[in-house]
Amino acid sequence: MKEKTTAIALVALWVLGWGVGGSLIDAGLIRAEVYSLEGGQMGTLVTFLVWSLFWAGLGMKLWRRRDADPSGDDAGGGEGADLEKP
Numbered sequence: 620m621k622e623k624t625t626a627i628a629l630v631a632l633w634v635l636g637w638g639v640g641g642s643l644i645d646a647g648l649i650r651a652e653v654y655s656l657e658g659g660q661m662g663t664l665v666t667f668l669v670w671s672l673f674w675a676g677l678g679m680k681l682w683r684r685r686d687a688d689p690s691g692d693d694a695g696g697g698e699g700a701d702l703e704k705p
Contacts (some may be wrong), residue, residue, distance in 0.1 A: 641674075
């Protein structure tokens with residue numbers, strides 16, 4: 620159950636980071652007058668798409684690294700697996 624709760628918390632934080640990060644980038648570009656909201660929403664759309672692709676790519680990279688076991692042990696069995704259990 621703890622693993623499931625941790626996974627939910629990580630996804631919630633990831634979505635929060637995506638939303639806040641995208642909004643801050645968008646606000647910065649509007650403030651820097653790279654584009655304005657009066658001329659339509661194309662700049663915001665491009666920012667949203669680029670940020671979403673970047674954030675998703677970073678998430679996938681981190682998820683793969685999380686799934687990779689650096690020790691080469693599957694941690695689910697093998698010799699000594701009983702020693703790690705409380």
